[in-house]
Amino acid sequence: MYKIIDNEDILYFISLLGKENVIQKENIKADYHKDELGTIYGIPDLLLFVHNTEEVSSIMKYASSKIIPVTVRGAGTGLVGGCVAIHGGILLDTSKMNHILELDEDNLTLTVEAGVLIMDIFEYVESRGFYYPPNPGETSATIGGNIATNAGGMKAVKYGVTRDFIRAIEVVMPSGEIELLGRKVVKDSSGYSLKNLIIGSEGTLAIITKAILKIIPKPKHFISLLIPFESVDDALESVTRIGKLPVLMTAIEFFERETIGFAEEFLGKKFPDSGSAAYILIAFDAMTASELKASYEIVANLCLEQLSAKDVYIVDTKERSDSVWKARSAFLEAIKASTTEMDECDVVLPRNSMASYIKFIRSLSEKHNMRLPSFGHAGDGNLHIYLCKDQMSDSTFEKTKQIVFDELYLRATVVGGLVSGEHGIGYAKVDYLKKQIGKTQIDLMKHIKNGFDPNHILNPDKVI
Numbered sequence: 456m457y458k459i460i461d462n463e464d465i466l467y468f469i470s471l472l473g474k475e476n477v478i479q480k481e482n483i484k485a486d487y488h489k490d491e492l493g494t495i496y497g498i499p500d501l502l503l504f505v506h507n508t509e510e511v512s513s514i515m516k517y518a519s520s521k522i523i524p525v526t527v528r529g530a531g532t533g534l535v536g537g538c539v540a541i542h543g544g545i546l547l548d549t550s551k552m553n554h555i556l557e558l559d560e561d562n563l564t565l566t567v568e569a570g571v572l573i574m575d576i577f578e579y580v581e582s583r584g585f586y587y588p589p590n591p592g593e594t595s596a597t598i599g600g601n602i603a604t605n606a607g608g609m610k611a612v613k614y615g616v617t618r619d620f621i622r623a624i625e626v627v628m629p630s631g632e633i634e635l636l637g638r639k640v641v642k643d644s645s646g647y648s649l650k651n652l653i654i655g656s657e658g659t660l661a662i663i664t665k666a667i668l669k670i671i672p673k674p675k676h677f678i679s680l681l682i683p684f685e686s687v688d689d690a691l692e693s694v695t696r697i698g699k700l701p702v703l704m705t706a707i708e709f710f711e712r713e714t715i716g717f718a719e720e721f722l723g724k725k726f727p728d729s730g731s732a733a734y735i736l737i738a739f740d741a742m743t744a745s746e747l748k749a750s751y752e753i754v755a756n757l758c759l760e761q762l763s764a765k766d767v768y769i770v771d772t773k774e775r776s777d778s779v780w781k782a783r784s785a786f787l788e789a790i791k792a793s794t795t796e797m798d799e800c801d802v803v804l805p806r807n808s809m810a811s812y813i814k815f816i817r818s819l820s821e822k823h824n825m826r827l828p829s830f831g832h833a834g835d836g837n838l839h840i841y842l843c844k845d846q847m848s849d850s851t852f853e854k855t856k857q858i859v860f861d862e863l864y865l866r867a868t869v870v871g872g873l874v875s876g877e878h879g880i881g882y883a884k885v886d887y888l889k890k891q892i893g894k895t896q897i898d899l900m901k902h903i904k905n906g907f908d909p910n911h912i913l914n915p916d917k918v919i
């Protein structure tokens with residue numbers, strides 16, 4: 456049982472943070488009742504804006520002494536209800552912890568507070584000749600949210616995901632203690648990796664207050680190839696073949712004609728080509744023009760000479776690059792705009808199962824008479840499928856959604872995939888994680904949760 460917040464608690468938080476940083480239930484805007492998924496709701500009793508680690512520590516000391524639930528929120532762009540205060544209590548907003556603290560050029564690290572937006576990190580490092588490669592689609596997310604969900608994105612094929620670029624994190628434990636996990640070091644075999652346990656723990660084990668990020672020198676040359684195919688099978692078969700080439704690609708994205716149509720309508724702009732059934736979009740980066748040319752020519756030649764590509768468009772001007780990548784980045788919002796309501800499924804599969812999985816999605820769509828547009832990071836087997844309500848009644852949508860979700864996640868499990876590639880589990884996928892990994896692993900996770908947070912005050916009932 457959690458304590459209900461009363462006047463004494465409110466006065467304590469006002470004395471700690473100032474009146475302007477303590478928002479009471481009736482004054483909290485509806486945006487804070489949900490995240491970008493939009494289907495999971497919870498109204499916090501208090502919204503607290505924090506400015507530094509010491510404030511977070513004091514809040515947690517108080518909350519743990521009184522057993523008040525605390526849910527952390529970055530920018531609220533999550534897609535699994537992770538930052539929604541489903542038990543009420545405190546919603547702790549990190550958006551004012553938004554300072555870039557140190558660029559260490561010798562150790563190639565950037566130290567930031569948790570509420571810094573990733574778009575600001577990109578701008579800061581790139582204007583100084585450095586690069587932070589993880590690139591999840593929503594750049595108004597915070598780095599704290601990215602670390603808490605181990606966010607992925609398009610460049611995972613070459614660079615990996617957020618976890619691969621975290622040297623260290625400063626965290627506040629549920630008890631209020633402040634710990635530094637990891638250091639500015641390249642290697643680390645020093646005991647259990649608590650740092651890696653917190654990365655991806657979705658605000659259930661500790662609150663990330665600072666991060667030391669790994670950065671690299673910025674590549675100087677960039678190019679993309681847009682490759683149309685007659686069929687989905689041809690496109691996905693090509694992804695497997697291209698993946699075997701001795702070439703490092705930054706991103707390999709897959710989408711169908713239907714998705715381009717949504718983006719064209721949403722952006723009011725024509726895509727450079729929309730006459731083919733399926734497309735792959737491949738990005739390359741390199742330090743020298745010759746290295747870049749050598750890489751993309753191998754791929755282009757394979758596509759034209761041995762695979763069934765209809766053509767290979769070289770995306771090498773700013774104008775063409777903008778039109779292609781802006782459309783790609785708008786897919787989610789464009790599909791959202793094409794329907795009355797939608798829910799989303801994020802699965803990751805062995806790369807060579809993608810073609811059969813997409814056929815399976817088609818058959819599900821027909822069987823349940825529900826539109827299921829999808830697109831994905833083909834290079835790493837990560838597919839996003841959107842369950843569209845369109846003209847269905849609320850009750851039919853709820854019923855059909857449940858059946859379709861069950862079938863999508865079951866099939867992902869059967870082909871050796873996982874129930875989340877990058878968005879996390881949050882509240883929306885708790886049952887699917889349980890079904891997939893089973894009792895032994897869930898019990899281990901519960902022991903871990905109890906070890907960090909014995910009173911379950913931090914983001915209760917999320918993930919497990």
Ligand SMILES: Cc1cc2nc3c(=O)[nH]c(=O)nc-3n(C[C@H](O)[C@H](O)[C@H](O)COP(=O)(O)OP(=O)(O)OC[C@H]3O[C@@H](n4cnc5c(N)ncnc54)[C@H](O)[C@@H]3O)c2cc1C
Nearest residue numbers: 529530531532533537591592597599600603606607658663
């Ligand atoms: C259009 C669009 C495109 C997207 N594309 C991608 C994509 O390509 N790849 C991808 O991975 N995701 C993507 N996302 C999902 C989302 O942007 C990510 O999940 C992101 O990491 C969430 O960051 P946030 O700051 O908004 O966190 P929130 O949504 O506020 O929170 C997410 C989770 O992290 C926890 N959390 C937040 N901050 C902290 C902290 N400081 N300490 C501890 N826990 C914390 C919260 O409690 C919650 O569980 C997309 C979303 C949208 C809307």
